[in-house]
Amino acid sequence: MTVSSRWQSWRGPALWCVLVLPPVRGALESSIMLHMLVQIPLLAVAGWWLSPLLPKHLTDTLPAWNRSGISGIVLVSVVALFWMLPRSMDAALEVPWVEVAKFASVPLLMGLPLAISWPSAGFVVRGVYLVEVVATAFRMGWLYLISPQRLCSNYLLGDQQGLGKAMLAIGAAICLLLAWKLMWGHIDADGVRRR
């Protein structure tokens, strides 16, 4: 095992361990923007990096149930929806088992399935997913920006509006990326690694 492949196996658990450290956790949960746009995405990245540790029999049998990565992307979407509820954010701060569920489900049910599914997803599946991500970012961003009330009891209104603006910016960035890809990128309509 080379140093770089050993690093590839262990960087996921390493990142997860850093995120779970109380000072890091406290800092990343101190504002709703850090919580939703830094901590949760980093937990998903930690999960994505877990994919080299998957046992071989799983990597052999899963694709039969996950054509074009569709099942995995459905799973990712449902779990993401759950962690987008303002109520889940409050509960993660107030109820210990919800926090545990977040630290388990975001890597294992979002990052990891995305790592398994994304490479086998073709242009159409990726396109549909990204368009839905853009729509969700715009919808949620707009909601957070215009809501006169705090949606999370544990975060300030200004913080919430900042999150709204950031989500609109992220949606716009993905839009530009998609537009760029459509105009100048290489499109493989049949799937990058079709099985």
Place this chain on the structure above:
Amino acid sequence: MWVLRTLLASLVILVAGVAALAVATDGFRAFTSETARRIDVREHPRALPSTPLQTADGQTISFAELRGRWVLVDFVYTRCRTYCSIQGTEFAQMQQRLAAPIAADRVTLLSISFDPTRDNPAQLAAYQRRSGDRGAGWIAARPTSASGLRALMGVFGVTAISDGLGGYVHNSAIAVVDPQGRLIAIIDWDKPAEAERYVLRGEAP
């Protein structure tokens, strides 16, 4: 074959996911913890702890002693210059509008401080004076211990966070406690008329 299996797997995930979301949002009714707290209180009235409270005139009371009448409760900190100062004025105005049931011992207004280290009886009294206290039927009080404060904030579902300027931001509301001493409703802080109707309708069903 693969298409069918993928379809099946996706459907199972989707059904399980929608079911989980339904449970997590009380049947798609509560997307915020504030709505969830209101629905839960309405559907499952909460018994209140007999936490001792020290009032502005130095006496000690508890919810047990207030049984037999409706109690409208809000949580405040007296240094507040925004919401809570409006809440104080609002409670003083309710005190005036509810003067008759208050005189008949059927209604009491109660403001509880969630900042008891600063809000001693003198501060609580000054807060009531500033707000235009009419003299009877409005109690301002503070929990006498940290555990008592935690217990009260827990059962009422009150969250107070630092506003970064030395004050607090909190989920202000008017909590309705029935004559049996149970928390039965939570109403928007700026809708005192709703709280009054609740109390008056409860008296004459």
